[in-house]
Amino acid sequence: MSASTSKSSDTVTRRPIATKGGSLSGTVTAPGDKSISHRSLILSALAKGESAITGLLEADDVLRTAASMRALGASVERDGPGKWRVIGEQWQSPEKSLYFGNSGTGVRLVMGAVAGAGIRASFDGDISLRGRPMGRVLEPLRMMGVEADDREGRLPVTIKENGNGLRAVEVKLASASAQVKSAILLAALGASGTVRVHEPVLCRDHTERMLSAFGVELSTASDGKDGRFITMDGGQSLKPCDVNVPGDPSSAAFAIAAALIVPHSDVVVKGVLLNPLRTGLYQTLREMGADITFENQRVENGEDVADIRARHSVLRGIEVPAARAPSMIDEYPILSVVAAFAHGETMMTGLEELRVKESDRIASVEAGLVACGADAVSGPDWLKVSGAGGTPGMIGGALIKTNHDHRIAMSFLVAGLASEQPIEIDDASMIATSFPDFIDQINSIGGNIKQ
Ligand SMILES: O=C(O)C1=C[C@@H](OP(=O)(O)O)[C@@H](O)[C@H](O)C1
Numbered sequence: 400m401s402a403s404t405s406k407s408s409d410t411v412t413r414r415p416i417a418t419k420g421g422s423l424s425g426t427v428t429a430p431g432d433k434s435i436s437h438r439s440l441i442l443s444a445l446a447k448g449e450s451a452i453t454g455l456l457e458a459d460d461v462l463r464t465a466a467s468m469r470a471l472g473a474s475v476e477r478d479g480p481g482k483w484r485v486i487g488e489q490w491q492s493p494e495k496s497l498y499f500g501n502s503g504t505g506v507r508l509v510m511g512a513v514a515g516a517g518i519r520a521s522f523d524g525d526i527s528l529r530g531r532p533m534g535r536v537l538e539p540l541r542m543m544g545v546e547a548d549d550r551e552g553r554l555p556v557t558i559k560e561n562g563n564g565l566r567a568v569e570v571k572l573a574s575a576s577a578q579v580k581s582a583i584l585l586a587a588l589g590a591s592g593t594v595r596v597h598e599p600v601l602c603r604d605h606t607e608r609m610l611s612a613f614g615v616e617l618s619t620a621s622d623g624k625d626g627r628f629i630t631m632d633g634g635q636s637l638k639p640c641d642v643n644v645p646g647d648p649s650s651a652a653f654a655i656a657a658a659l660i661v662p663h664s665d666v667v668v669k670g671v672l673l674n675p676l677r678t679g680l681y682q683t684l685r686e687m688g689a690d691i692t693f694e695n696q697r698v699e700n701g702e703d704v705a706d707i708r709a710r711h712s713v714l715r716g717i718e719v720p721a722a723r724a725p726s727m728i729d730e731y732p733i734l735s736v737v738a739a740f741a742h743g744e745t746m747m748t749g750l751e752e753l754r755v756k757e758s759d760r761i762a763s764v765e766a767g768l769v770a771c772g773a774d775a776v777s778g779p780d781w782l783k784v785s786g787a788g789g790t791p792g793m794i795g796g797a798l799i800k801t802n803h804d805h806r807i808a809m810s811f812l813v814a815g816l817a818s819e820q821p822i823e824i825d826d827a828s829m830i831a832t833s834f835p836d837f838i839d840q841i842n843s844i845g846g847n848i849k850q
């Protein structure tokens with residue numbers, strides 16, 4: 400097997416290959432958080448006046464949201480690396496369809512915001528996004544009085560103009576999805592009355608925190624069990640707000656996982672967001688015996704942030720509780736790779752949402768691990784990885800099908816850094832959707848990934 404490119408009629412697919420080398424060491428900075436980056440652009444574009452953003456993640460998913468904000472009428476300018484200026488305006492129906500590429504967050508949040516603005520817009524995405532469910536957003540929006548055309552609950556979708564304002568509703572979230580919750584809250588800006596969202600299972604709360612920072616009044620209250628109610632009056636407008644985007648814990652996970660499985664490694668990832676609804680992976684890794692420390696802990700813009708230090712560790716398999724899934728939902732692919740290097744079984748449950756991500760992540764991870772000689776089995780909402788332990792924990796020597804999924808691509812390149820034989824992935828292009836500098840970053844701490 401060799402690093403190679405495969406050519407179709409008009410595209411060249413890069414096939415990076417990751418090979419075991421020496422230990423990993425050094426310090427890197429986490430790229431900007433993807434969830435907060437999308438929201439900082441959308442909320443700034445809704446606020447009348449100028450907002451400055453620093454640390455914005457300049458990855459394809461977020462750049463698609465920036466382009467959509469321009470198409471809707473906002474002025475969106477880049478002043479320098481990660482430094483953006485947005486001047487919000489009254490949104491206008493765009494002439495062309497808004498294209499969101501691979502981004503579920505972008506398309507779902509902007510659908511909600513367009514509905515709240517009462518304008519008409521069409522939405523589309525790439526082959527992966529066209530396969531993902533949009534009914535979960537359209538259903539509550541329709542309850543609020545939105546009219547929309549869709550293709551059996553999938554993209555392309557058109558939200559129709561609505562001059563009468565949206566209805567006040569009470570919605571119970573059917574899936575633990577921050578994207579659905581956020582779409583409803585953004586639509587609620589155009590409601591005449593109070594909107595109440597019941598989330599039985601807590602998921603990331605960046606929209607609630609950031610709406611408050613942009614001057615919107617909303618309140619949260621426990622539902623008496625594990626969830627909460629979010630209550631917000633419609634008809635509120637946003638005030639401009641400057642946002643410093645913290646580092647993404649989902650992207651930081653790759654260098655940290657690499658340090659844990661490559662012998663003698665010691666790596667620091669600086670500036671990582673530690674919002675408690677995002678840190679399930681780190682809790683899980685510690686329970687597996689990982690030597691992970693949070694250094695220089697601080698609060699930046701109301702969010703907990705730290706530098707995370709990870710050293711090579713002897714890991715053991717554990718049961719990861721289903722209730723933890725929303726706080727680490729994007730981290731199961733990389734956790735599964737780490738689990739293949741641990742001693743014993745890691746049982747992950749409550750994973751039904753992984754079936755509707757950029758790929759069916761349960762299937763992609765299981766197939767990739769099995770191709771690398773690891774022991775993985777799955778059911779409808781669970782995945783079990785039985786790690787061989789020690790070094791090397793996995794044979795490797797496979798070409799991994801990434802299925803248009805950036806997290807599958809990055810997870811298996813990390814696996815290749817510690818496997819007996821190199822691991823090649825069939826397509827690197829999707830990595831740019833969330834972490835364009837991934838390969839350079841991993842190589843800067845001693846990784847051996849050839850493009
Ligand atoms: O709201 C967000 O920014 C996100 C929510 C999650 O999706 P779901 O809402 O579909 O769980 C997550 O997987 C995605 O990467 C980002």
Ligand SMILES: C=C(OP(=O)(O)O)C(=O)O
Nearest residue numbers: 501502503504505729756
């Ligand atoms: C699921 C993800 O993103 P999105 O839903 O925005 O496509 C992800 O980044 O892993």
